[in-house]
Amino acid sequence: MGKYILRTLGSLVLVVVILALIYQTELRQLYNTVHLFDTDRIVTNFSRLKDMAPTKVLFSNDSIRSLNPIPRQLPRSFMYKGEEITIAKWLEDSNTTALVVIQGENLLHEQYLQGTGEFDQRISWSMAKSFLSALFGVAVAEGKVPDLNAAVTDYVPSLVGSGYDGISIKNVLQMSSGVYFNEDYGDFNSDINRFGRIMALGGSFDDFATSLTQDPLHEPGKFMHYVSIDTHVLGMVLRAATGKTIMEYMQEKLWSKLGAESDAYFITDSTGEPMVLGGLNMISRDYARMGMLYRDFGQYNGKQIIEKQWVIDSTTPDAPHLMPGPRANASRTLGYGYQWWLPINPDQEFMAVGIYGQFIFIDRKKDLVIVKNSADRHFMENNFQSTDLSISAFRAISESL
Template identity: 65%
Template structure:
């Protein structure tokens, strides 16, 4: 009997070892995914995502378009709801890893924190959504997607039978799809964390998108649903007949004179994580900010249609307008994958979880990029986005006043 048990045990051990060897990559990725946001590794992880998950690299296109130089001092403090806040203390407490400030075509301030450097490819998280919106607009104005009121299932019939059946492209662009989706990063079993485990263990983002149902009427409530952006990517692929990587490079990346390559986290089939998987150096994030600040015009070329940019940053329904409202889960305004702050004066921004921002102020000709690894982002009081807007406005005004 003991001999039999020993043989069975040895057989099971061989099977376990064999499975571990076969799934070595997936197990390693799962380990890193589970620990991605742990305090002892979050800063390092956010600068090396290509070593933790499947990825694809999109090479920069020469020549590099250099920034000018006009160094400026930042304000020591800024006001938030009548209280003075120390700028350096805010940068530290929000776990900043980079701060880049552009005025006109000049780099006026740049610093990196927590042992990170200027050439770290920093994870965008949801700032990637704004990049996808940019190239989606090119396809719209090229006539490949002529009607934003058409249902996404006209382009992606595999979504028929899901909650996306009959939902318009426009409502998906505006996070008003009505899809039931749990975006809580602190909940292990949330939809967004299940999405992350697909990335780690293998599986299809497309299949995942087709698994959701709706719980609201489309076009009536602004509820942030990251998988909506993946569906927009599916529509774009179908409309253009090209991969996201190919279209992204052709219509945007090759035109920005970037300093470093772009890196996209992908699923096991090589499909980019368009809802949050883009990795760039901070100065290259600023290039998208400059492009949008300047109405889509960059290096003597109209890269993104100016009207698409205006439509993208103009809320056009009551549930999308900035300010407290019962028809939204946020008091920020929303356009086509871009955010609009309350009391905006030609201001809008791209936003990523854990403190990623591309802030654009056209009135003052300023772009600010802040990257962070703020593990307490979701629980901070006051609201970190509103605190960041106050800081960015103070910085923009300060460097403009010194001209």
């Protein structure tokens, strides 16, 4: 009897060892995903996603947009709701890893914190959505997507029967698809975390999109509900419309023309499809170069990389439910365009925003771009008060110039 038990245990151990060897990549990725936001790891993790998930590279070229270092002192403090807060405390409290300030072509301030460096390829999270929007604008300008009122299912038949069936491209661009989606990063079973586990364990982002349903409480085109998978659906439309992969199209139409100084990379699913809703990684100065391109209405080096009208449309809310300011049943007060955000009372200001404190802030009136990368685990607390704090700090920096 004892020998039988030993043999059985030995067989079970052997099976476990074999399974661990077969699925060692998935197990490693699952472990990394579970611990991605741990307090003692989050800073390092946000600069080394390429060691934790499958990736694909966007290659820079020799045509780098040069930045002229002209150091300027930041203001010591700024006001928020009647309270004076020092820049140093704001940076520390929001677990900032990088702050880059550019005016015109001049690099006025560059600061790297938490042991990170200038060549760390930092995760964009949802700032990637603004890059995808830019790429989508190229396809519109080329006539690949002639009508934003067309349904996404006209391009992607696999979405027929899903929550995206018959939903217009414009509604998806404006996060007004009416699709139900739980974006709570703190809820293990939320849709966004289910999506993250696809990255860890394998699976298709496309298949995940087809599994979503309409939200009976939110009519398409009437209510802004932030649904990250909307951006992936835009990527599906883009692939169908152009006949090219996202990587091919972005390399050709945007990344090779941006003046980037370093390679970038996307996290992908197990089929090789990039995580366009938040998986882009690059150095902070290249995030700034994207901001400069949009600050300059899509023009760089004498060429119109993104059509001017697309830049304007992308940063101009055109319906009541998208306007900045308090809105019925909305927890956030930021306005929204085509995957770009607008603060309350914008004066030629707009921004790309990513979870955990990623920002590309553009103040066109001051010819200014500010990039802030962070690992802020408290980013969502008090109805995203950290975003309001950062906007106040950005405006103080702008005014000081």
